[in-house]
Amino acid sequence: MLVRKWLFSLGGLLLAVSSFAQQWQMNSPTAVTRMEFSLDERGIPRYALYYKEKPVIYPSELGVSLKDAPAFSRGFQMVSIDSSYTDETWQPVLGEEKNIRNRYKEMKITLREQLAPARSFNIIFRVFDDGIGFRYGFPKQAGLDDFIVTEENTAFRLTADHKAFWIPGDYDTNEFPYNTTRLSEVDASDPRFTQHIHAMTFYAKNAVQTPLMLKTDDGLYINIHEAALVNYPAMQLLVNKKDHALQSTLVPDALGNKAYLQAPAQTPWRTIIVSDQAKDILASRMILNLNEPSAVKNTSFIKPVKYLGIWWEMHVGKSTWDLAATQVAGEKLKESKHGATTERTKFYLDFAAKHGFQGVLVEGWNTGWEDWFGKWKEDVFDFVTPYPDYDIAELSRYAKEKGVELIMHHETSGAVTSYDRRLDTAFRFMKQYGINAVKTGYVGKVIPRGEHHDGQWMVNHIKRVAEKAATYGIMVNSHESVRPTGLHRTYPNYIAAEAARGMEYNAWSSGNPPEHETILPFTRIMGGPMDYTPGIFRIKLDYWQPGKKEQVQTTLAKQLALYVTLYSPLQMAADLPEVYEEKMDAFQFIKEVSADWDTTVILAAEPGEYLAIARKEKAGKDWFIGAISDEQKREMSIPLTFLEKGKKYTAVLYKDAPGAHWKDNPEAYSIEKRKVTARTELKLTLAAGGGCAIHISEEE
Ligand code: NOJ
Ligand code: CA
Numbered sequence: 201m202l203v204r205k206w207l208f209s210l211g212g213l214l215l216a217v218s219s220f221a222q223q224w225q226m227n228s229p230t231a232v233t234r235m236e237f238s239l240d241e242r243g244i245p246r247y248a249l250y251y252k253e254k255p256v257i258y259p260s261e262l263g264v265s266l267k268d269a270p271a272f273s274r275g276f277q278m279v280s281i282d283s284s285y286t287d288e289t290w291q292p293v294l295g296e297e298k299n300i301r302n303r304y305k306e307m308k309i310t311l312r313e314q315l316a317p318a319r320s321f322n323i324i325f326r327v328f329d330d331g332i333g334f335r336y337g338f339p340k341q342a343g344l345d346d347f348i349v350t351e352e353n354t355a356f357r358l359t360a361d362h363k364a365f366w367i368p369g370d371y372d373t374n375e376f377p378y379n380t381t382r383l384s385e386v387d388a389s390d391p392r393f394t395q396h397i398h399a400m401t402f403y404a405k406n407a408v409q410t411p412l413m414l415k416t417d418d419g420l421y422i423n424i425h426e427a428a429l430v431n432y433p434a435m436q437l438l439v440n441k442k443d444h445a446l447q448s449t450l451v452p453d454a455l456g457n458k459a460y461l462q463a464p465a466q467t468p469w470r471t472i473i474v475s476d477q478a479k480d481i482l483a484s485r486m487i488l489n490l491n492e493p494s495a496v497k498n499t500s501f502i503k504p505v506k507y508l509g510i511w512w513e514m515h516v517g518k519s520t521w522d523l524a525a526t527q528v529a530g531e532k533l534k535e536s537k538h539g540a541t542t543e544r545t546k547f548y549l550d551f552a553a554k555h556g557f558q559g560v561l562v563e564g565w566n567t568g569w570e571d572w573f574g575k576w577k578e579d580v581f582d583f584v585t586p587y588p589d590y591d592i593a594e595l596s597r598y599a600k601e602k603g604v605e606l607i608m609h610h611e612t613s614g615a616v617t618s619y620d621r622r623l624d625t626a627f628r629f630m631k632q633y634g635i636n637a638v639k640t641g642y643v644g645k646v647i648p649r650g651e652h653h654d655g656q657w658m659v660n661h662i663k664r665v666a667e668k669a670a671t672y673g674i675m676v677n678s679h680e681s682v683r684p685t686g687l688h689r690t691y692p693n694y695i696a697a698e699a700a701r702g703m704e705y706n707a708w709s710s711g712n713p714p715e716h717e718t719i720l721p722f723t724r725i726m727g728g729p730m731d732y733t734p735g736i737f738r739i740k741l742d743y744w745q746p747g748k749k750e751q752v753q754t755t756l757a758k759q760l761a762l763y764v765t766l767y768s769p770l771q772m773a774a775d776l777p778e779v780y781e782e783k784m785d786a787f788q789f790i791k792e793v794s795a796d797w798d799t800t801v802i803l804a805a806e807p808g809e810y811l812a813i814a815r816k817e818k819a820g821k822d823w824f825i826g827a828i829s830d831e832q833k834r835e836m837s838i839p840l841t842f843l844e845k846g847k848k849y850t851a852v853l854y855k856d857a858p859g860a861h862w863k864d865n866p867e868a869y870s871i872e873k874r875k876v877t878a879r880t881e882l883k884l885t886l887a888a889g890g891g892c893a894i895h896i897s898e899e900e
Contacts, residue, residue, distance in 0.1 A: 224281065226307050232329040233474065237307065243276040243314060245323060249332055251474045256422060260355035260445070262323055264336055264467070267348035267457060272321045272336070276311035279320065283307050292488070293499045293692035294769035296800040298818060302489040304328045310339075317343050326469075330484040333427055333469035340463040349450070349459035352435065354470055356424060356446040358383070362414040365719050365807055369407020369436045371451045371652035372645070373397045374683050375701045377712060378719045380808050383414075384441045395710070398574070399614065399645045401652060406439045407449065409683070411726040413481070413719070413807050421478050421807075425726055427469040427490035429685040430663060432459050434654035435470070453657060454650025468685060473726075479802040482721055482813070487728075491689040501636060501673040502693050504769040504795035507607055508552050509561030510539045512736070512774050515707035516744035519544075521564030523587040540565040542591040545606075546598055551777035553602035555791050560599070561607040561639055561772070565590045572613040576645050579618050583610050583626035596633035607637045614644035614680075616651075616661055623665065627672045636673060637695075639731075640665065642680035654682045663687070666694040677731050677770055684728030696731040696770040700724035703733040703774055706752045707741065714753045714862050714889035715808050715830035717762055722807040729768035734759050735790055738779045739866035754828075756786060757856045757869045758891030763793045764826025765811050765891075771795045785871055789854050789893050793824050801842050803827075810834060810886070814842055821898050823849075827884055828891035831862070836884045840896070843878040847898060851876045854893040855884070862889025875899075 223238040236248040238259060249257040263273030287303040304326040311321045322337030336352075338344060361384045367376040368388030379386075379393045388394055389405045411425035424446070426435050433451040440447060448470070450458040469490045473481055496502070513519045519539030540562045548560045568581035586592045599606050608630050612619040619626075619640075630638065642653060651657045662681050669676045670693045679698035688694050700720060705712055717732075724730055736759055742748045752759070763771055773780070773790045780787045794817035803812040803825070812827035823843065827836055843849060850873060857868035866889070876882070876896065884892045 222278065224307070226283065226305055226325065226327045228327045228329045229285070229287070229303050229305060230329050233327060233331060235307070235325055235327045235332050237309060237323070237325065239276055239278060242274050244274045245276055245311065247325070247334065249472055249474070251420060252476070254420065255359050256420065256474050257472060258357040258359060260357040261353060262336070263353040264349055265351040265353060267350050269347065270317070271353070272319070273353060275313045275315055276321065277314050279310040279312050281307055281309050290493065292689065293494065293502050294504055294695065294796050296767050296797050296815070298798045300485045300488060302485070304489070319344055326490065328486050328489070330475060330480060330486050331471065331473035333471045333486060333490045335469045336467045338461065338463045338465045344463045346460070346462045348457050349461060351458060352448045352450050352467065354448040356437070356472070358414070358444040358446065360416060361444050362416050362422070364408070365413040365723060366408040368394045368402065369404055369409055369438075369449075371401040371403060371654055372399045373653065373680070374409055374699055374724070375705070377701055377716060378723065383439050383444055386439045398643065399653075404438060406441070408437050408439060410435060410437060411723045412437060413722040415807070419476055421475050421481050423473040423481050423722065423726055425471050425487060425685065427471050427487045427686045428492065429468045429659055429682065429687065431461070431656065431660060432468055433656045433659060434682050435468070451652050451654040453655050454648065459656050478722070478805040478807060482802045482805055483800070487686040487726060488689045491686040493689065494692055495667070495690050496670045496693055499692055502675060502695065503558070505558045505637060505675070505695070506771050506773065506790070506795055507559035507561055508548050508557055508773050508777065509563065509607070510544060510548060511561055511563050511733070511772075512707070513776055514539050514564060515704050516741055518744055522569035523589065524570035536589070538564065538587065538589060540587065541589045542595060545590070545595050548777060549595070549599055549602050549604050552604045555787070557604065557773065559605045559607040559637060561609060563609045563611070565592070565609065568613075572611065574644060576614070576647065576649070578615045578647055580613050580615055581611060581618070583619070583622055584629045592633055596635070600634055605637065606633070606635050607639060608635045609639050609641070611641040611643065614642050615647045616642065616658065617647050620661065620664070623668055627669065627674060630674065631672055637675040637677070638669065639677045639679065640681070642678070653680060658682060663691070666691040669693055679731070683724055686728060688728050696729040696768045698731050700730060702731065703736065706736070706750070709750070711750050711753050713831070717754070717758075717766060717828055718809055718811050718830050719807050720766060721811065725767060729770065730766060731768060731770055731772065732762065732766045733772040733774040734762035734766065735773040735775055737775045737783050737786065737867070751863075751866070753862050753889055755856050755860050755862050755866045755869070755887050755890040757854050757860070757893060758828050758862070758889065760786065760789045760854045760893035761826035761828045761891035763790065764815055764824050764893065765813050765828050769795045786854060786869055789895060792895055794819065794822070803838055804836065810836065812836060812838060823896040825894040825896070826891065827886060829886040829889065831888050833888045833890070834886050836886060838882040838884060840876055840880045840882065841878055843876070843896070845878045847877065849876050849896050849898055850874070851882070851894055851896045853882075856887035856890040856892065860887035860890055862887065
């Protein structure tokens with residue numbers, strides 16, 4: 201409850217040039233968390249957060265700096281507080297559960313500067329049982345029309361030097377492996393903690409990205425991110441090692457400015473999710489709840505998609521995106537390694553149709569690949585010109601006959617100006633061939649030159665593409681975009697994004713360590729579904745490239761479990777049909793697993809160590825379980841109490857075989873079928889870097 205909600209009448213306030221600090225507070229609906237807001241004697245606003253009365257965030261400054269105008273940071277007096285209570289349940293188009301409860305108390309604070317220019321400023325808090333969200337509002341008023349934000353000064357004063365799961369701050373990429381260190385050890389310039397990623401823009405040693413996952417020594421889990429990133433740059437965090445404080449910093453534009461706004465305006469929500477159970481962090485729907493309801497009226501074209509693609513074969517070097525590299529001018533094609541041929545696409549379409557997949561992605565189908573990488577130039581791709589060996593009209597006909605859809609690929613090579621200009625033409629071209637989903641990509645430095653992947657300009661571009669795609673009835677999956685902030689609630693056709701280190705890194709870099717997939721749900725996926733592209737069955741990659749030492753750093757069974765543990769309504773079966781043909785019994789799980797859920801139960805979780813999640817499919821009654829481990833072998837016991845009492849079920853377990861190990865023996869799996877009920881407790885042994893996938897169906 202608001203303790204001092206109506207203490208100040210407006211008249212009293214105007215006189216109250218305070219010489220003392222004032223404080224207000226609000227409890228969450230069941231008083232698990234508590235937020236305190238204060239104004240000190242200099243009129244500086246601060247907030248603090250408590251979880252079960254333990255401090256999570258000590259009083260921390262709030263404010264925003266502007267260009268050519270004083271900052272909104274001090275000299276404030278309280279004008280009014282409006283409080284309200286919301287308890288609603290809504291249904292996402294696609295999601296981890298059918299019904300999402302949104303329950304919070306809101307405190308909308310209006311402040312005014314005591315002295316000229318005497319501007320008003322809003323801070324809006326929403327206090328949930330699983331944490332808080334807050335945003336700044338800039339009311340329309342004399343003296344504040346168009347304005348430029350030069351920095352946001354939100355502090356997160358932590359109580360100690362917590363353990364952090366972090367990636368280096370960067371304006372252009374988030375495709376780093378995660379580091380697990382104390383906050384005081386963060387150094388984004390240290391080669392132990394950072395890797396070279398194409399187009400990266402390092403800017404500060406003490407910078408980290410969000411979602412940032414923290415764990416305190418006394419067992420609190422804290423997740424810091426943002427929700428509803430709209431018309432604003434992404435927020436990153438600077439670590440002040442002396443006092444364990446984090447400070448917001450925004451991704452700049454080409455001129456060093458951060459955001460261009462016009463009053464009335466508001467920032468995204470800053471989110472702090474907290475619990476003494478790691479499971480609750482994954483079960484939190486706060487970020488989605490802080491986004492606006494769907495802006496897409498007719499959502500009937502939005503469907504979960506399991507797909508195959510002419511994709512991994514390029515990453516492992518079996519084929520190429522590029523046709524011209526093997527084509528000698530004027531001569532006939534010589535032994536082209538081009539992947540996206542009509543024939544090869546038909547082979548994938550046949551396989552997809554036979555096994556019930558909805559889509560086939562084809563990369564390298566269009567001209568431009570001979571000229572795309574690292575050149576920083578415009579008009580490389582026009583998105584409508586197929587290579588001569590790719591007969592799109594015939595493939596569109598063939599796909600339709602087979603009941604499978606082609607998935608379009610638009611690699612922009614970062615030339616976003618070109619893409620913007622051609623977007624309508626490109627979408628019309630897709631619709632002409634019956635293609636209703638697109639994977640976009642932004643590899644390389646952005647054009648307009650000087651803009652960054654995570655700046656306001658690109659944030660607006662990504663939203664523009666999602667909005668426009670919706671008007672065409674097209675679903676979007678973006679790669680190299682800004683990391684999600686729950687905007688798929690508002691644009692449910694924006695069904696997935698990459699924006700983190702995906703499977704591809706296993707093919708051509710030092711790869712993703714076995715712990716990687718146990719961290720992703722606590723970090724990147726807090727903001728929204730990821731197109732991670734699991735399902736690699738040929739784990740050792742020297743098959744494709746003799747002598748290659750790097751490999752996928754999981755067992756095969758763990759690859760299956762990822763379909764459940766890494767939430768996305770878009771899931772790829774990323775390996776080649778030829779590879780799956782050899783292991784049809786294990787492939788069965790990928791065929792059967794759902795990508796859209798009625799219910800999700802987080803069974804066990806510890807970031808960087810292990811995860812077990814059970815989900816019930818939305819379309820039927822079956823349950824799927826994924827359990828994964830980091831580099832440790834471990835035992836796990838899973839009580840099936842979520843099943844209906846008194847009912848009989850059959851469980852098929854896809855397990856690491858005895859002796860399986862991600863490095864030495866990754867492809868050893870076994871499949872066990874057994875009867876289970878709600879009273880069964882499954883004892884699982886997960887190999888080092890291993891996992892287990894389970895499909896449970898009701899007995900007839
Ligand atoms: C990077 C993307 O993440 C990957 O999926 C894609 O194949 C390449 N870019 C080429 O567009
Ligand atoms: Ca990528």
